[in-house]
Structures are given as C-alpha cells and as structure tokens.
Amino acid sequence: MNYSSETWYAVLAATIFDACEQKTLEKCPGCAAKLKNSILHQHHQMSLLDKIREHFDEVRGTVLRTIPTIYDKVASKLPHSPDLVKDKEIYCNNATIFLSSTHPDALYWGRYVDEHNDDVIVELIKPKPTKKRVRQRQVKHGKKPSRT
Numbered sequence: 001m002n003y004s005s006e007t008w009y010a011v012l013a014a015t016i017f018d019a020c021e022q023k024t025l026e027k028c029p030g031c032a033a034k035l036k037n038s039i040l041h042q043h044h045q046m047s048l049l050d051k052i053r054e055h056f057d058e059v060r061g062t063v064l065r066t067i068p069t070i071y072d073k074v075a076s077k078l079p080h081s082p083d084l085v086k087d088k089e090i091y092c093n094n095a096t097i098f099l100s101s102t103h104p105d106a107l108y109w110g111r112y113v114d115e116h117n118d119d120v121i122v123e124l125i126k127p128k129p130t131k132k133r134v135r136q137r138q139v140k141h142g143k144k145p146s147r148t
Contacts, residue, residue, distance in 0.1 A: 003090045005078050013112035013120045023055040049108050056104040067095045073124050
C-alpha cells in the first residue's frame with residue numbers, strides 16, 4: 001500500500017496556502033482601517049509566495065494540530081488498505097513529517113497543487129458559499145442583496 005498520495009500532499013499544501021492568505025487578510029492594516037482603495041491593502045500587494053513565507057511557521061503549527069481533522073475530510077479520496085485505523089495513523093504521520101520538514105519555497109514550487117487535483121481541493125477544503133456569505137459579499141460590494 002502506497003501512502004504517498006498526491007491528493008493528500010496537495011490538500012496539505014492548499015490548506016497551508018489558504019491559511020497564509022487568511023493570516024495576511026487578518027493582519028492587513030488597510031483592512032483594519034477599513035480603507036477602500038486596493039493599493040492601500042497589503043494583501044493586494046503581496047504575492048502568494050510572499051504570504052506563505054511570512055506566515056508559514058505560524059500556520060504550520062496550526063495545521064499540524066489539525067491533521068486528523070483534515071484527514072477525515074479527505075479520507076474518501078485517498079487510497080486505503082482494509083485497515084482504516086492504520087491508514088489514518090500512517091497518513092497523519094506522513095503529513096506530520098512532510099509539514100515538519102518542508103520549507104515555504106519547497107511547498108510553493110513543489111507543484112503539489114495542480115490542475116489534476118484542483119477540483120478535489122476545492123470540493124474538500126474550500127467553504128461552499130452559503131446564502132449568508134453571498135448576501136455579505138453583495139453588501140460589501142455595494143450590491144442590493146437578493147431575497148432568494
């Protein structure tokens with residue numbers, strides 16, 4: 001049984017990427033000051049690689065603590081042996097080793113996330129738009145919310 005699933009590593013990388021982007025938004029002085037112009041927002045000025053480099057250590061710690069939860073979301077998309085308990089343990093141990101030994105540049109340039117696993121990642125870790133989120137986004141962008 002091969003536990004080095006490309007999907008598993010892609011989900012781990014995407015989780016780090018998303019968390020780094022979220023950290024950048026949370027720490028953006030332009031957002032904190034509720035400024036309107038994009039040029040005044042740090043998160044618009046930084047590349048994804050810069051965001052990963054800046055927040056990687058902090059985010060990695062959080063992700064390491066949540067590996068079993070991440071695994072539970074992804075388990076149905078990964079190869080398995082008949083022993084599902086052993087599978088979870090091995091996948092989680094591999095994730096810990098992978099994330100503990102990687103570097104922001106290696107994670108970014110490693111092409112773990114690609115066009116072959118993009119759909120799976122979006123399905124598994126990206127939040128689905130709820131009616132509440134859609135209304136909030138409409139209000140934020142000055143649109144009148146729909147009543148559907």
